[in-house]
Amino acid sequence: MIRLHRFHGGIHPPTHKAESTRTPIMSAPLPAQLTIPFRQHAGEAAKPVVQVGERVLKGQLIGEPVGAISSSIHAPTSGTITAIDLQQIAHPSALPDLCATLVPDGLDEWGVRQTLSYRQLSSDELQKHLRRSGIVGLGGAVFPSDMKLRHPIVVDTLVINGAECEPYITCDDMLMRERAEAIVRGIEILRHALGTDAVLIGIEDNKPQAISAMQRAVDDSSHPFKVIAVPTVYPGGSAKHLIKVLTGVEVPSGKLPTDVGVQCYNVATAYAVHRAVEHGETLVSRVVTVTGNVEQPRNYEALIGTPFSDLVALSIPKADTNRYIMGGPMMGVELPAVNVPLVKASNCVIAASDALFPPPPAAMPCIRCTRCAQVCPVELQPQDLYWFAQSHNFGKAQEYDLFDCIECGACAYVCPSSIPLVQYYRYAKSEIRARDHEKRAADLARERHEFRQFRIEREKQEKAERLAQKERAAAAAKAAAEAAAAIPTPLEPNADAEDTQQMRIDAALARAKEQAATAHPRNTEALTPEQRAEIEAIEVRRAHIHSLAADAGADDEPPKNSQGN
Amino acid sequence: MITALWIMVALAALLGMILGYASIRFRVEGNPLAEKIDAVLPQTQCGQCGYPGCKPYADAIAKGEADINLCPPGGEEGIHKLAELLGVEFKPFGENAQPKPKAVAFIDEQTCIGCTLCIQACPVDAIAGAAKQMHTIIASECTGCELCVPPCPVDCISMLPIEEQLTNWKWRYPVYALRQTS
Numbered sequence A: 001m002i003r004l005h006r007f008h009g010g011i012h013p014p015t016h017k018a019e020s021t022r023t024p025i026m027s028a029p030l031p032a033q034l035t036i037p038f039r040q041h042a043g044e045a046a047k048p049v050v051q052v053g054e055r056v057l058k059g060q061l062i063g064e065p066v067g068a069i070s071s072s073i074h075a076p077t078s079g080t081i082t083a084i085d086l087q088q089i090a091h092p093s094a095l096p097d098l099c100a101t102l103v104p105d106g107l108d109e110w111g112v113r114q115t116l117s118y119r120q121l122s123s124d125e126l127q128k129h130l131r132r133s134g135i136v137g138l139g140g141a142v143f144p145s146d147m148k149l150r151h152p153i154v155v156d157t158l159v160i161n162g163a164e165c166e167p168y169i170t171c172d173d174m175l176m177r178e179r180a181e182a183i184v185r186g187i188e189i190l191r192h193a194l195g196t197d198a199v200l201i202g203i204e205d206n207k208p209q210a211i212s213a214m215q216r217a218v219d220d221s222s223h224p225f226k227v228i229a230v231p232t233v234y235p236g237g238s239a240k241h242l243i244k245v246l247t248g249v250e251v252p253s254g255k256l257p258t259d260v261g262v263q264c265y266n267v268a269t270a271y272a273v274h275r276a277v278e279h280g281e282t283l284v285s286r287v288v289t290v291t292g293n294v295e296q297p298r299n300y301e302a303l304i305g306t307p308f309s310d311l312v313a314l315s316i317p318k319a320d321t322n323r324y325i326m327g328g329p330m331m332g333v334e335l336p337a338v339n340v341p342l343v344k345a346s347n348c349v350i351a352a353s354d355a356l357f358p359p360p361p362a363a364m365p366c367i368r369c370t371r372c373a374q375v376c377p378v379e380l381q382p383q384d385l386y387w388f389a390q391s392h393n394f395g396k397a398q399e400y401d402l403f404d405c406i407e408c409g410a411c412a413y414v415c416p417s418s419i420p421l422v423q424y425y426r427y428a429k430s431e432i433r434a435r436d437h438e439k440r441a442a443d444l445a446r447e448r449h450e451f452r453q454f455r456i457e458r459e460k461q462e463k464a465e466r467l468a469q470k471e472r473a474a475a476a477a478k479a480a481a482e483a484a485a486a487i488p489t490p491l492e493p494n495a496d497a498e499d500t501q502q503m504r505i506d507a508a509l510a511r512a513k514e515q516a517a518t519a520h521p522r523n524t525e526a527l528t529p530e531q532r533a534e535i536e537a538i539e540v541r542r543a544h545i546h547s548l549a550a551d552a553g554a555d556d557e558p559p560k561n562s563q564g565n
Numbered sequence B: 001m002i003t004a005l006w007i008m009v010a011l012a013a014l015l016g017m018i019l020g021y022a023s024i025r026f027r028v029e030g031n032p033l034a035e036k037i038d039a040v041l042p043q044t045q046c047g048q049c050g051y052p053g054c055k056p057y058a059d060a061i062a063k064g065e066a067d068i069n070l071c072p073p074g075g076e077e078g079i080h081k082l083a084e085l086l087g088v089e090f091k092p093f094g095e096n097a098q099p100k101p102k103a104v105a106f107i108d109e110q111t112c113i114g115c116t117l118c119i120q121a122c123p124v125d126a127i128a129g130a131a132k133q134m135h136t137i138i139a140s141e142c143t144g145c146e147l148c149v150p151p152c153p154v155d156c157i158s159m160l161p162i163e164e165q166l167t168n169w170k171w172r173y174p175v176y177a178l179r180q181t182s
């Protein structure tokens, strides 16, 4: 039996998980229209590679990755791309982003599915395959999964995150209950690629069915994985905290788990890896919890791009529902509209009403009770961070490790003054990021400006030097000529300078002419034999028309249809 | 007694020499205050302050010749930063120096005649193009100084305000509607 560790703080909010785990995962019907954003992962958005009007097959690539941290986007079903434009997406800003609109043809016809035998694969090949298949972390961070294999540092422990600590969300729970065997196969692929032996699967002890299903699957597979029940405490599902609980290793501030020899994947990601490698299925659907103020809370397996409104309608929202939250009640964000599409990051949508989530009472001043500091899992001083953020003192906030805050909301949950602490932290973080960006832009501008001045100065000097040299040469030539001919010719005093001036202008004109000639190459040069043949055919036809026109008389039109032969 | 005195004198002389040498050997080039001021200026290089760039303005402030409220691209925040750095009072912008939203230049490539006048005006070499070819702004490098707009003989450069996008969106400062509690 493995010894578990503890992390500082944490809270025990009501979990509300039972409601949505009563019925099995339901496959959502094909929607009338899908909207697929090209930015569904951390990093650079994908670049569209399909045309409007094109017919695509299920799983076909429609957006290819751009740059190192990026991923692929695929058509979730077969159908026609009817638009590629800006559409509203599930983002708290309510700003639109580039999306493809797909009208399904109802056939749900798969394109090419490339299956691989992972045992013969090198880690490199697997990374390429995951990137091509659009696999990203499905726990919510949507970080490209191939990047997590690319890390040069050796990993000795693979942690699989099945904790699912946030209230209401049950998609991972249901996936483990129903598809444990596939998850275990996915874990084995990741373990193989990382070349580790130790695999720890952490599941919170409020999911006994998931734990026993996973245990059974591991036993059946005879892999030496360890399924471990971890105590239920929010936010125990944060990667760094689960690693601490399972291994006792603390990931230092600003470091990645790989820096301490641990890599962490979510169970849903492991499942997607299995589907991608052993079935050749690109990431086109996911399991999502629809719960809260609805008649039938449940998990759906839905295509990426399905409007949330379709899913919510299946669960029948109650009359007093007045908003929707994507994610859990602690870290989720309010949807700008309910018809925005499901994305890879969407693990849950909660129908909210004022009765279910009463609006918080007006914020009161901080009384420095330090309850927030007692529950902060990162051992920050939330009251100080709040103080600096609300007074725009960003330097100080950074000094107090603002960027270590995981925005879990534990502090705001216990604050007796109901201060929306996390919102202050989000505000401060994005201001600091914007300032960093501005600072970098200013530094670049300074550099470029200084370089430009240096360049202008250098050009001036070079020009003066050239001029001086020419004058010297001219003077020497003149002196030589004078000496040779010994005939004194009367000269105007500054003829030399004028000469060189004239020389330069001539040279410039010649250059310009040359440039004009090269800038507009005649399009009759460098032709392929086919083009030449075509031109000849046209010339023949032209001669034919001329002769016809001459025959018919000068006032007649040349017959146009003679071109058709 | 005398020996002690001599030792002290010798020590003082030695230390003096060391200090003197250090001040020559490790002299800071340029004016450190002007550098610090330049570091908080926005580097738009637009000349709206009345100086031919941010560095000359920084020099002028360092010498006490210029006020701290002359740089519109820096915004009020820029004045606050300068006030803090120099330990002086904040001073609001004057009548004719008001900050504008940030923008980048855009060349209508259909109209451009390729005269290169804008290239010569751009303080940060953010315009690419050659003689008689259409010109393009490298948007990521454009500081929005507007200096290229007046020289263009065919008026084909316009300033487009930078719109809020997903990539530059920021969380807002929390504001709450006041509720009546009677």
Ligand code: SF4
Pocket (backbone or CB within 6 Å): A365, A366, A367, A368, A369, A370, A371, A372, A373, A382, A383, A386, A411, A414, A415, A416, A417, A418, A419, A421
């Ligand atoms: S819990 Fe709230 S009131 Fe107490 S110290 Fe923290 S921020 Fe202040």
Ligand code: SF4
Pocket (backbone or CB within 6 Å): A372, A375, A376, A377, A378, A379, A380, A381, A382, A404, A405, A406, A407, A408, A409, A410, A411, A412, A421, A422
């Ligand atoms: S939101 Fe940040 S400061 Fe608050 S408890 Fe969580 S980690 Fe700590």
Ligand code: SF4
Pocket (backbone or CB within 6 Å): B041, B042, B043, B044, B045, B046, B047, B048, B049, B050, B051, B052, B053, B054, B055, B057, B070, B071, B072, B073, B074
């Ligand atoms: S006004 Fe323009 S040139 Fe002057 S300091 Fe500000 S940004 Fe630089």
Ligand code: SF4
Pocket (backbone or CB within 6 Å): B107, B111, B112, B113, B114, B115, B116, B117, B118, B119, B135, B151, B152, B153, B154, B155, B156, B157
């Ligand atoms: S000044 Fe105007 S016309 Fe001349 S190159 Fe620049 S954009 Fe083109």
